[in-house]
Amino acid sequence: MNDRKQPIYITTPIYYVNDKPHIGHAYTTIVADYLTRACRVLGRPAFFLTGTDEHGARIAQVAAEHGVTPQTWCDEHAEHFRRTWERLDIAYDHFIRTTDDRHTNGVSRMLERMRAATGPDGQPVIYEGVYEGLYCLGCEKFITEKELVDGMCPAHLTPPQRLTERNYFFRLSAFLPQVEDLIRRDAIRILPDERKREVLGLFKQGLDDFSISREKVDWGVPLPFDPSQNAYVWVDALPNYITSIGYADDRDHFARWWTNGHVVHLMAKDILKFHAVFWPAMLLAIGEETPDVIFIHGYFTVNGQKMSKSLGNVIDPHALVDVFGPDGARHLLLTQFQLGQDGDVKAQEFVRQFNADLANDLGNLVSRAVTMIERHFDGRKPPSGGLEEADRSLREAAQSAAAAFAEAVAQYSPNSGIAAGLDLARATNRYFDRTQPWALAKTGQTERLGTVLATAAEAIRVAAIILSPDLPGKARAILKTLGFTDPESELTPEGLYGWDRCPGPFRPDGSLFPRHDKRKPQAQEKPVSHEQAEKPGPPTENVVSIDEFARLQLRTAEVVAADRVAGADRLLKLEIAIGTERRQIVAGIAAHYAPEDLVGKTIIVVANLKPATIRGVQSHGMLLAASDGDTLRLVTLDGPLPSGASIG
Numbered sequence: 127m128n129d130r131k132q133p134i135y136i137t138t139p140i141y142y143v144n145d146k147p148h149i150g151h152a153y154t155t156i157v158a159d160y161l162t163r164a165c166r167v168l169g170r171p172a173f174f175l176t177g178t179d180e181h182g183a184r185i186a187q188v189a190a191e192h193g194v195t196p197q198t199w200c201d202e203h204a205e206h207f208r209r210t211w212e213r214l215d216i217a218y219d220h221f222i223r224t225t226d227d228r229h230t231n232g233v234s235r236m237l238e239r240m241r242a243a244t245g246p247d248g249q250p251v252i253y254e255g256v257y258e259g260l261y262c263l264g265c266e267k268f269i270t271e272k273e274l275v276d277g278m279c280p281a282h283l284t285p286p287q288r289l290t291e292r293n294y295f296f297r298l299s300a301f302l303p304q305v306e307d308l309i310r311r312d313a314i315r316i317l318p319d320e321r322k323r324e325v326l327g328l329f330k331q332g333l334d335d336f337s338i339s340r341e342k343v344d345w346g347v348p349l350p351f352d353p354s355q356n357a358y359v360w361v362d363a364l365p366n367y368i369t370s371i372g373y374a375d376d377r378d379h380f381a382r383w384w385t386n387g388h389v390v391h392l393m394a395k396d397i398l399k400f401h402a403v404f405w406p407a408m409l410l411a412i413g414e415e416t417p418d419v420i421f422i423h424g425y426f427t428v429n430g431q432k433m434s435k436s437l438g439n440v441i442d443p444h445a446l447v448d449v450f451g452p453d454g455a456r457h458l459l460l461t462q463f464q465l466g467q468d469g470d471v472k473a474q475e476f477v478r479q480f481n482a483d484l485a486n487d488l489g490n491l492v493s494r495a496v497t498m499i500e501r502h503f504d505g506r507k508p509p510s511g512g513l514e515e516a517d518r519s520l521r522e523a524a525q526s527a528a529a530a531f532a533e534a535v536a537q538y539s540p541n542s543g544i545a546a547g548l549d550l551a552r553a554t555n556r557y558f559d560r561t562q563p564w565a566l567a568k569t570g571q572t573e574r575l576g577t578v579l580a581t582a583a584e585a586i587r588v589a590a591i592i593l594s595p596d597l598p599g600k601a602r603a604i605l606k607t608l609g610f611t612d613p614e615s616e617l618t619p620e621g622l623y624g625w626d627r628c629p630g631p632f633r634p635d636g637s638l639f640p641r642h643d644k645r646k647p648q649a650q651e652k653p654v655s656h657e658q659a660e661k662p663g664p665p666t667e668n669v670v671s672i673d674e675f676a677r678l679q680l681r682t683a684e685v686v687a688a689d690r691v692a693g694a695d696r697l698l699k700l701e702i703a704i705g706t707e708r709r710q711i712v713a714g715i716a717a718h719y720a721p722e723d724l725v726g727k728t729i730i731v732v733a734n735l736k737p738a739t740i741r742g743v744q745s746h747g748m749l750l751a752a753s754d755g756d757t758l759r760l761v762t763l764d765g766p767l768p769s770g771a772s773i774g
């Protein structure tokens with residue numbers, strides 16, 4: 127069950143300490159942090175676990191290569207992960223290390239239970255045998271001849287070891303029908319669907335019993351019933367999810383989060399089989415509940431290649447934080463792909479995206495609204511008069527955004543949750559364009575100005591709450607500029623769905639989202655005006671630098687509706703979609719295109735023009751067309767691409 131108030135328990139894999147964290151590890155951890163924070167905003171109790179996987183032959187080997195004890199190595203490397211999460215503003219509830227006593231005691235307890243258990247067939251779950259076969263140290267897993275490529279492990283490109291060991295085995299075969307059934311009927315829900323199909327395929331291929339111990343690996347948890355053997359690293363690692371919350375020492379806490387909670391394991395596809403097959407079988411054997419959701423997110427590559435130290439393409443999360451701050455780094459990673467899709471990280475896009483989403487759409491908006499309230503109302507809450515249609519529709523947009531956020535979280539979709547927040551910020555920008563508060567100020571319409579600014583401030587407040595799981599620090603900073611002295615207390619369902627809550631005083635915060643500029647870091651840059659874009663420069667200025675060109679944001683847009691402009695023969699008014707954003711633009715193309723010819727076309731627009739009023743009609747953007755004498759043709763694409771795609 128997944129009712130939206132049931133306590134939710136969210137986990138990341140525990141990461142190996144043989145290396146330092148990179149953006150792949152950071153991604154899973156940020157997603158988990160996002161979901162935890164988002165659930166709390168929605169009033170759902172949540173517990174978030176992450177940590178480090180410290181035992182096993184490989185860690186022992188790496189430590190030996192560096193001339194330190196495994197424990198020293200683990201202490202140092204667990205600290206790298208902790209520090210990285212701290213810099214990314216990750217607020218886990220517990221950080222588990224598999225070398226903690228609490229964990230090792232819990233593993234021993236689980237192994238005792240397993241040893242005493244019988245499977246559905248009445249046979250003991252654990253039996254002794256001899257393992258003869260191959261083992262990949264890099265994967266820490268037994269591997270079959272079939273899986274090798276040219277005699278090498280395909281993941282690590284190293285030859286496996288040949289082992290002959292006396293081991294204890296887990297009778298997986300006895301649990302397979304039950305696990306398969308749980309997955310088939312979504313009692314263990316594997317998301318996205320393609321991963322569920324992949325796992326169901328594994329049952330068809332057949333799965334062998336697995337060894338739960340290693341005879342010759344010293345760095346691990348001894349089997350309580352045979353201390354000459356240590357637990358196999360995965361049999362030690364998987365139960366971290368239960369030992370951390372009191373499986374062996376705090377059954378009330380354990381019941382709250384595990385037995386009665388909604389358990390969500392997040393990871394990438396590399397460790398799906400362990401979590402979707404071995405782990406549920408182990409839990410069934412010891413008589414505990416199985417997890418509710420296993421969410422497999424995408425795998426990051428960098429410039430088309432797997433991230434690896436030897437290729438030198440590892441992106442260090444610290445470097446991202448150095449440049450973009452914790453919130454910027456989180457946002458850029460979270461929005462790279464839809465959760466669940468693989469993808470190539472385009473680091474060269476980071477600056478553009480940061481500027482577009484955070485500096486322009488959100489940062490400028492907050493600064494415009496708060497600065498005007500400070501200037502015209504002395505920073506006090508503006509008095510609000512009667513509402514007009516524009517005000518009511520912005521309020522409705524805020525309510526829809528809150529609902530969209532709640533739905534996104536229920537679907538484990540940070541991308542849709544973030545889009546809901548940014549769309550609301552964009553709707554508020556359009557509201558400003560429509561209501562023109564600067565004109566109201568100029569003409570002394572103070573009451574109407576108050577209403578507009580108060581309405582905009584409320585929409586900004588709701589957008590900040592929706593974006594708080596993505597931008598925890600900046601969302602709080604925005605709430606502070608709106609007058610909340612304890613912003614945390616506003617991150618609640620009352621805050622999200624409520625209205626007329628900004629207390630003031632309103633004080634601008636200049637450091638919210640400084641724009642990034644490759645030439646002049648943090649320089650403020652204004653959007654280009656229609657005039658600048660329309661006026662041809664003198665001939666000597668015809669040469670444009672790449673940086674100047676890059677200031678123009680060219681985007682694909684779909685024409686959603688088109689109409690003539692009354693009283694202006696040459697003009698058409700187009701409603702366009704740029705991604706999820708809707709705008710109106712006015713173009714002088716009526717002599718060349720009938721309105722009905724344009725609907726559904728994908729055109730190219732300059733998206734960062736200052737809005738203008740042309741013959742009394744709002745225009746926000748300019749389309750590109752080529753002309754030769756009397757002939758004019760729209761610039762279009764030579765193949766389909768969704769609207770909102772950038773052109774450069």
Ligand code: MSP
Binds near residue numbers: 154363366395
């Ligand atoms: N220690 C095991 C997990 C035990 S959990 C009981 C392990 N550790 S790991 O350090 O290799 O982490 C693997 C996980 O890190 C992936 O499942 C994923 O969550 C994250 N990622 C590592 N590299 C990644 C990418 N390149 N892209 C996306 N996520 C990645 O396996």
